Amino acid sequence: MKARILVALLALAALLPAPRAAAIDSIPPLADPVLQQRYLALTHELRCMQCQNESLADSPVGLASDLRRDVREQLLAGQTDDQIRDLMVSRYGEFILFRPRFNARTVWLWSLPAVLMLLGIVIAVRVLRDRQQRVGVDTEESLDA
């Protein structure tokens, strides 16, 4: 019985909204709401290199907070999102981007879903046509009989 209550409580706790990522730093958010928005977006798409399946925004480790500070400073210095991404890639490689950029090496990665989709449509159309034909044949046969 106690265990059930505990499970129920845990389930309820899971429904609560997660604490906001911005609260991970003691530093107040950027004064300019547009910059703050870009800051949040960037730190969510950059990987924490120390705990590699977390984003910079979500990671509590020291390196992530240093990199957040860096992103913040670059934004304040007037760098564009692409310039900041380039800077991060120049230090840590493409791996730091959760969303790989489109280039010669990632062409297959980005085009594969579309290719598979097309392939699927072609196969589906052929199967459906095949089935329709067969249904046609069947009815003819039954009429003949």
Next chain:
Amino acid sequence: MNTSATSAARFVLPLGAFMLLLVVLIAGLYHAPQKGIIVSPLLGKPAPQFSLPGLLDESAPLQAQTLRGHWSVVNVWGTWCAECRAEHETLLMIKQQGRVPIFGIDWKDDDDKARAWLSELGNPYERIGADREGRVAIDWGVYGAPETFLVNPSGTVVYKHVGAMTAEVWQQEFLSRLL
């Protein structure tokens, strides 16, 4: 439509797709970089511009220019890093060997603790820069101490080792690259 041809296609097509997938996955297994190790984009590029105050001697800062004109080993460490203690013996051996000077970047450390560590364990470094805020380590693409770089006389990063330095790694990956 020829029935035997369609059934053959039905059999061959999935099999072909499966074989293709198999080839891709096996190739992936063999070409996967060493697990967890990220190849540094710095390799073959000039070492980042930086200047750090000297840990032991304020008048001897560690700068990009310090690494010019001779081969250098740049070792990123900290007293909070357990693996750094493990590799310290090897660093001392490298210093004793005297082929390449080791420059230390003391990463996000307490200066006093760092000095105490060196007087206790011995100092393998030619010069040490104190990266108190961790800004320079970021520019070097460091993601975990210890990390050790090999820089050639023109200031180009030639090799990077992540994790504790060992005699084997020193022999095979560093000494072999010296010209």
